[in-house]
Amino acid sequence: MPTPKVDVQVVSSGIMADDVLMLGDSVMKAAKIPAQQQLILQFGSFRQSVTVVPVSRYDGLRVGHALARRLGLASGTPLRLQYRSVSRTLSLGPVIGVLVSRDYPTQPDKPFGSITMFCRELVDACRSQGAFVYFFTPGGIGSRSGGVEGWVYQGGWHQAVLPAPDVVNNRLTSRKLENKSSVQQFLIDIKQRYGAQVFNEKFLDKSEVFDALKGDTAVLRYLPESHSLQSYTTLKSMCARYASVFLKPVRGSLGKGIIRLSRSGQEGWTASFTTPMGTRKQVYPNxxxxxxxISGKMKTVRYLIQQGLTLIEIGGRPVDFRALTQKNASGKWVVTSIVGRIAGSQHYVSNLARGGTLSTVKEAVAKSNMAPGARKDVSARLHKAALDISRGVDERIPAHFGELGVDLALDTSGRVWLLEVNSKPSKNDNTPLNEGKIRPSVRMMIQYARYLAGF
Structure with a gap:
């Protein structure tokens, strides 16, 4: 049953007591909310006994100023409401908390730096769907009893102490922050105490993904041969089988630290190292x-060794594809977007941070060196691969994911390969960010959060 959306109206505490709500009688009848009886009001982790008074010819919700302040609500905030008769609970929400790496309180116009516009987009998407969103950092956890110090947007960015959320979208971009004991304890506490849901709750590393997916028959065809690089024997056997191999840091991102090894003459090998300035090459006799x-690096960095692929190219630049997959309003995986990424002129990795450029799938394939007979149904095959892989990760890795960045490649014969799965996909990597426009990926995220919270 769809949950009604109401606009909150904050009224003076002198007019309304802290434990009274006024609600349009038509809304009360539709949601079967009993009038003038003691109910439990729930908003995230906040619980309080209230009485609901019906108001004729009115379709909003009136809340006293003191109560609104404790909830972090301002007049004009649209919210969903749901009444559960068994527990006599009136729930408002959903309350969505977005966990971000850092904030800049001295810059109230741009408190989240480069992702501030994305945060505003989330606020707008929540308003249109009747959800309440706030943003918080690891520093905002545990500072107040039962509350979270976060940021809300109400005509401008403001800090407030807010109830713990129904749903947390973990957008931390640092493993160090994510592994902080205070963060982990908070996430455990809200799940156990309030039944909160947390999605994208952990980083993925490359070995973990490929090892997990090896057991999935629907995904095997997309997996290049991959092994943990722990000995010379593994390096030797992979290099005996393939003309080129890639060494990838298990916990790397943005193409950092990748080494490509390719044959050079009879015995020799050329190592190509990614650097911010481009590719640095070194020739080794054997x-x-x-x-x-590389054994010195292996003391501090774990590497995955992977079969080299003959990827399609445009003018000598490798091309790959980033699929953004998300769970929808029914909790099912869907593909929100797939874009082509063409490597920069001095690089063999396609990340935008390394000078890569975006393209549509159709354009990338049309301009590439893929065999003409292999170009049929490319978009559909990439789409299927992204869904198969997302479902495989979801089923085989013990963590809750709501969106994934799936990096795919095509070889010159048209075969689809998996390069990497990212559990913290950048919101600037798939479609341009325009102020005032809510992208499908942002709308989908709120729909999934509503599904999780039961709104």
């Missing part, structure tokens, strides 16, 4: 020398 050169 594999023993290669291994001794």
């Amino acid at each position: 594999l023993v020398k290669v291994f001794s050169a």
Whole structure:
């Protein structure tokens, strides 16, 4: 049953007591809310006994100023409401908390730096759907009893102490922050005490993903041969089978630290290292020398060694594809977007941070060196691969994910390959961010949060 959406009207505490709500009688009848009886008001982790008074010819919700302040609500805030007769609970919400890495309180116009516009877009999407969103950092956790110090947008950005949310979207971009004991304890507490849901609750590492997916028959065809690089024997056997291999830091991102090894003459190998300025090449006379050169790095960085692929190119620049998959209003995986990414002129990785450029799938394939006979149904095959892989990650890795960035590639024969799965996909990597426009990916995120919270 759809949950009604009402606009909150905050009235003076002198007019309305803290434990009284006034609600349009038509809304009360539709939601079967009993009048003038003790009920429990629920808003995120907030609980209080209230009485609801019906108001004729009115379709909003009136709340006293003192109560509104404790909830962090301002006049004009649209919210969903739901009445559960068994527990006699009137729930308002959903309350969505977005956990971000850092804030800048001295810059109230741009408190989240480069992602502030994305946060505003989320606010607008929540208003249109009747959800309440706030943003908080690891520093805002545990500072107040039962509350979270966060940011709300109400005609401008303001800090407030708010109830713990019904749903947390973990958008932390640092493993160090995510692994802080205060963060982990908070997430455990709100799940256990309030039944809150947390999605995208952890980073993925490359070995974990490929090892988990090896057991999934629907996904096997997309997996390049991959192993944890722990010995010279593994390096030697992979290099005996393939003309090129990639060494990828298990916890790397943005293409940092990737090394491509390719044959050079009879015995020799060329190592291509990614750097911010482009690709640095080094020739080694044999594999023993290669291994001794990287074994120092292996003491601090775990590597995945992966079969080299003959990816499609445009003018000598490799092309790959970023699919954004998300769970929808029914909790099912869907593909929100797929874009082509063409590597920069001095790079063999396609990340935008390394000078890559975006393209549509159709344009990328049309301009590429893919065999003409292999171009049929490329979009549909990428779409299917992204869904198969997302479902596989969801089923085989013990964590809750609501959206994934699935990096795919095509070889010159048209075969689809998995490169990487990212559990913290950038919102600037799939479609341009325009002020005032709510993208489908942002709308979908709110729909999934509503599904999780039962609104």
